[in-house]
Amino acid sequence: MADFGADVDIEAFRGEARAWLEANFPASLKGKAALATGESKSSHPDIVAWRRTLGEKGWSAPTWPKEYGGGGLTAAQARVLGQEMARIGAFHPSMFGMGITMIGPTILDYGTEEQKKKHLPPIIMGEVQWCVGYSEPNAGSDLASLQTRADDAGDSWKINGQKIWTSGAQHSDWCGLLVRTDFSAKKHEGISFLLVDMHQPGIETRPIALISGASPFCETFFTDAVAPKAALLGQINVGWTVGKRLLQHERASQTGGSMGGRGPKPLNEIAKAYLGVDGEGRLADADFRTRLVRHEMDARVHGQTLMRAAAEARGNNSPGNAPSVLKNSATNVAQIRAELTLELMGSQGLGWDGANYSHDEVEAVRSWLWGKAMSIYGGSAEIQNNIISKRILGLPDNTQST
Numbered sequence: 267m268a269d270f271g272a273d274v275d276i277e278a279f280r281g282e283a284r285a286w287l288e289a290n291f292p293a294s295l296k297g298k299a300a301l302a303t304g305e306s307k308s309s310h311p312d313i314v315a316w317r318r319t320l321g322e323k324g325w326s327a328p329t330w331p332k333e334y335g336g337g338g339l340t341a342a343q344a345r346v347l348g349q350e351m352a353r354i355g356a357f358h359p360s361m362f363g364m365g366i367t368m369i370g371p372t373i374l375d376y377g378t379e380e381q382k383k384k385h386l387p388p389i390i391m392g393e394v395q396w397c398v399g400y401s402e403p404n405a406g407s408d409l410a411s412l413q414t415r416a417d418d419a420g421d422s423w424k425i426n427g428q429k430i431w432t433s434g435a436q437h438s439d440w441c442g443l444l445v446r447t448d449f450s451a452k453k454h455e456g457i458s459f460l461l462v463d464m465h466q467p468g469i470e471t472r473p474i475a476l477i478s479g480a481s482p483f484c485e486t487f488f489t490d491a492v493a494p495k496a497a498l499l500g501q502i503n504v505g506w507t508v509g510k511r512l513l514q515h516e517r518a519s520q521t522g523g524s525m526g527g528r529g530p531k532p533l534n535e536i537a538k539a540y541l542g543v544d545g546e547g548r549l550a551d552a553d554f555r556t557r558l559v560r561h562e563m564d565a566r567v568h569g570q571t572l573m574r575a576a577a578e579a580r581g582n583n584s585p586g587n588a589p590s591v592l593k594n595s596a597t598n599v600a601q602i603r604a605e606l607t608l609e610l611m612g613s614q615g616l617g618w619d620g621a622n623y624s625h626d627e628v629e630a631v632r633s634w635l636w637g638k639a640m641s642i643y644g645g646s647a648e649i650q651n652n653i654i655s656k657r658i659l660g661l662p663d664n665t666q667s668t
Contacts, residue, residue, distance in 0.1 A: 276346055280346045280349075283346060284353075286323070287351060287356055290316075291356045292312045292315065292316055294312050295316060296355035298355075306362055306434065307362045307392060307395060317360055320359060321360065321392055324336050324337035326359075326360045327366060330370070330386065334382050334386040335386060335390040336386070359392060360390070362392075362434070362437075363395035363396045363434050364433075365394065365396040366389060366390075367516065368396075368398060369385075369389070369440075369442045369461075369512070370385070370389045370390075372442070372515060373386060373461075373499065374386070376459075376508050376511070377499060381461065394439040395437055396441065396442060397434050397438035397464070398443075399414070400412075400444055401430050402414060402428060409509075410454045410506065411453060412457065414444070414446065417447075421495055422492050423447075423460060423492070423493045423497065425443070425488045425490075425491040425492070426488055426490060426491075427488050428485065432471070432483065432485070432486040433483055434484075435484035436481075441469075442459065442462075442499070443459070444459055445457070445459075445460055447502060447503055447505075448503050451503060454506045457503065457509070458498060458500075458503055458505035459505035459512075460493050462491065462493045468488060468490050468491030469487070470487045471484045471486050472484060472485040472486075513645060533562075533607065534562075536610065537549055537558060540614075541554065541610055554609070557606065561602050564598065564599055567595075568592070568596060571592065575588040575589075587654065590653040590657075590658075591654060591658070593645065594647055594650045594654075596640070601641070608631065608634055611630060614627050615627060618632075
């Protein structure tokens with residue numbers, strides 16, 4: 267492939283990306299992204315092959331530096347790559363766990379050269395799975411109250427404590443772990459961030475069964491678990507800053523900027539099939555038509571804001587506040603779409619299973635229910651509103667006692 271510099275010809279890159287994808291993406295996987303979106307990495311042979319091919323190209327992490335195995339692409343090129351993947355029904359095969367979306371970008375921000383060389387290439391190749399150890403039974407939204415501790419043991423850290431809601435911990439090889447390293451400091455100032463190997467006897471994971479029967483979350487127990495001193499990401503007792511940056515990467519990944527996979531069918535097409543059209547080809551329900559237009563406007567504004575925030579953040583690894591706005595915006599757009607979808611389906615939007623409902627109708631109901639969690643995971647909507655009010659609008663902290 268040609269070496270595209272700063273003055274990249276986007277359409278030339280589009281042509282080369284399209285040709286490479288058509289030559290390398292397995293036709294057997296077209297439109298089958300669901301095969302690669304489980305709690306752990308898929309062992310399906312075609313997905314294993316696609317994961318290796320995309321990783322060797324560096325396009326599992328298209329904007330990461332080439333020296334660590336990334337694609338070295340610009341943000342504009344990465345957007346084009348995502349568009350071309352969606353066009354042919356391709357998808358990202360290494361999005362299991364938190365390596366690509368959270369841990370990797372945070373290591374790029376704060377890691378030593380040794381940490382980058384050790385951890386980034388396996389993430390890009392899809393060889394390892396990462397989880398994140400943040401929440402505790404008594405430290406959820408007030409995460410800075412965490413009590414899991416890491417004590418200095420000479421050439422290593424000795425870790426004891428408990429985490430909860432650790433997504434995918436039972437499948438993970440590594441964990442990005444927030445621990446308390448100074449109990450005498452203010453609670454935000456005595457926290458550090460460690461990169462911990464999950465394959466050791468001092469770590470136990472207990473999956474939490476949900477009413478659906480799935481167990482995507484775990485309780486995770488640390489009993490004299492060990493991490494070398496080199497496992498410290500960033501500075502000692504400055505882990506709160508590192509942890510916040512990771513959350514921003516998480517929220518950015520939840521705002522509609524993920525790569526590949528064909529997007530949802532346009533809502534106006536679904537609406538026409540269920541509601542019908544008038545003599546001028548418009549949706550027959552004028553009120554629904556108005557609300558659909560408002561939704562589409564919100565979705566487009568969100569997309570434009572996402573691109574603007576990405577441009578403003580380029581080259582700046584200090585924590586910012588735009589992800590909080592985008593997290594709530596993405597949640598609003600997704601949840602309203604789900605509500606409108608069920609409304610236009612009428613009684614067909616009430617099914618859970620059975621021959622009376624199509625696959626799309628059943629998926630619409632399940633997506634609507636699952637989408638309610640968007641207001642909670644990655645930082646609740648209320649927490650994001652607090653961040654926006656204090657750090658963007660400059661409003662006083664109303665949580666302080668008088």
